[in-house]
Amino acid sequence: MDIDAYAAAHRAEWSRLALLSNRSRALDGAEADELVALYQNVATHLSVVRSAAPDAVVVGHLSSLLATARGAIAGPRVPAWREILYFFTDGFPAALYRARRWWITTAVVSLVAAFFMGWYIAANPHVQGELASPDLVNGVFRPGGQFETYYTEFSPGSFGFKVWVNNAWVSALALFGGVTLVFPFVAMYMNTANLAIDGGFMAAHGRFGTFLSLVAPHGMLELSAVFVAGGCGMRIAWALLSPGPRTRGEALGEQGFGVLTEIDVRATLHDKLGVEMSDYLILGACNPSLAHRAIDAEPDIGLLLPCNVLVRAEGPDTTVVQALDPQVMVTVTGRTELAAVADEAAGRLRAALDAVKV
Numbered sequence: 001m002d003i004d005a006y007a008a009a010h011r012a013e014w015s016r017l018a019l020l021s022n023r024s025r026a027l028d029g030a031e032a033d034e035l036v037a038l039y040q041n042v043a044t045h046l047s048v049v050r051s052a053a054p055d056a057v058v059v060g061h062l063s064s065l066l067a068t069a070r071g072a073i074a075g076p077r078v079p080a081w082r083e084i085l086y087f088f089t090d091g092f093p094a095a096l097y098r099a100r101r102w103w104i105t106t107a108v109v110s111l112v113a114a115f116f117m118g119w120y121i122a123a124n125p126h127v128q129g130e131l132a133s134p135d136l137v138n139g140v141f142r143p144g145g146q147f148e149t150y151y152t153e154f155s156p157g158s159f160g161f162k163v164w165v166n167n168a169w170v171s172a173l174a175l176f177g178g179v180t181l182v183f184p185f186v187a188m189y190m191n192t193a194n195l196a197i198d199g200g201f202m203a204a205h206g207r208f209g210t211f212l213s214l215v216a217p218h219g220m221l222e223l224s225a226v227f228v229a230g231g232c233g234m235r236i237a238w239a240l241l242s243p244g245p246r247t248r249g250e251a252l253g254e255q256g257f258g259v260l261t262e263i264d265v266r267a268t269l270h271d272k273l274g275v276e277m278s279d280y281l282i283l284g285a286c287n288p289s290l291a292h293r294a295i296d297a298e299p300d301i302g303l304l305l306p307c308n309v310l311v312r313a314e315g316p317d318t319t320v321v322q323a324l325d326p327q328v329m330v331t332v333t334g335r336t337e338l339a340a341v342a343d344e345a346a347g348r349l350r351a352a353l354d355a356v357k358v
Contacts, residue, residue: 003053010045014065017042021069037289039069044293047337096228103231110188110227114196121200128204131197141201151214167222171229178236185237188230195223260284260306278313285309285323290345294329297337304329307345323349 017038020031027035046062049055096103121127128137140146154162170187177183202211261284269275286306294301310322326345329338 003049003055003058006045006049006053007058010042013038013041014045014062017065017069021065021072035069036073037292039066039073040289041292041296042066042069044296044337044341047340048297051337095232099228099232099235102235103228106188106231106234107223107227110192110195110223110230114192114199117193117196118200118203121197122203125204128201132201137201141205141207143207147198147202148210148214163222167225171225174226174229174233175236176233178233181237184230184233187226187233191223191226191230258286258288260286279311279319280313281311283309283311285349287345287348290341290348294338294341297341298329298333298335301329301333301338304332307349309349321353323353 017035020027020035020038023031042062043066046059046066049058049062121131132140138145151159170191174184174187177187198215199208199211202208261282263282263284265280265282266277269277284306285308291305294305307326308324310320312320314320326342326349327339329342330336
């Protein structure tokens with residue numbers, strides 16, 4: 001390979017990458033996308049130079065360009081204290097706001113349910129008898145009983161730590177248990193039932209005011225933590241059940257693929273041959289950045305582009321979505337430098353197929 005000709009062919013890209021990487025002002029959206037695309041392209045150039053014509057000057061120049069661009073893309077190293085500050089001032093409030101419909105609904109439903117359950121327990125002595133024996137009720141809910149001493153038998157610091165650990169444990173289970181689709185609902189039910197039983201028995205003994213005075217100081221914070229975690233856990237569960245209304249085009253677009261061609265085989269065969277068949281659609285998907293890297297490494301790769309995505313009906317209620325494995329580029333051409341491009345394309349296509357809703 002003529003290294004001088006190769007450098008001359010790509011010098012404009014290298015200069016543009018250097019310009020964007022060293023720009024003092026913030027980049028806009030289009031420039032940021034261009035910076036990332038150029039970084040990927042120049043990384044491919046460096047790989048080609050190292051394998052075909054390892055010129056020390058060019059390798060050093062491209063390595064320096066990529067290091068500067070990597071810093072511009074990733075940003076400067078942020079101190080740990082700023083990450084913590086960002087979490088409390090921006091990250092966590094934003095997460096609460098985005099999930100507000102879930103945890104506010106969870107809180108309202110839980111509190112309303114706890115109120116009516118507690119009222120029912122307080123108003124029906126036979127229900128109280130079914131829930132606990134008279135000796136247990138007297139030992140827990142009488143003046144100076146276990147319900148009250150729970151809040152006073154430990155020092156404030158020890159009690160606060162105990163409550164914090166319990167809240168953190170319940171919240172973690174409710175939040176991460178969302179993947180089970182069941183645990184958040186069980187956790188919220190148990191929390192609501194416990195609140196209703198304690199409040200109902202205290203009200204039945206004429207001590208509801210005492211109940212509120214003991215629960216309120218830490219209860220609002222404790223219940224808020226549980227409601228937020230439970231609501232977010234339910235949101236995770238719902239996301240698993242209903243991932244959203246993304247179409248095949250939107251799912252491909254989220255992974256950087258544009259649909260260049262759309263061939264309706266069913267309609268074409270009907271028009272040309274008069275034959276009938278089930279729905280059969282071929283999409284020509286292309287990621288510009290990956291296509292550029294592939295063509296740069298192997299000009300004849302266009303014979304295998306774009307990546308075909310097949311959408312076909314299989315029976316009355318089933319649609320099959322498949323994509324050609326990009327690794328065929330490596331197999332057909334025998335060019336190992338295409339492996340990285342094929343791997344990235346395969347990963348993006350898998351993500352798109354996982355997200356697609358036809």
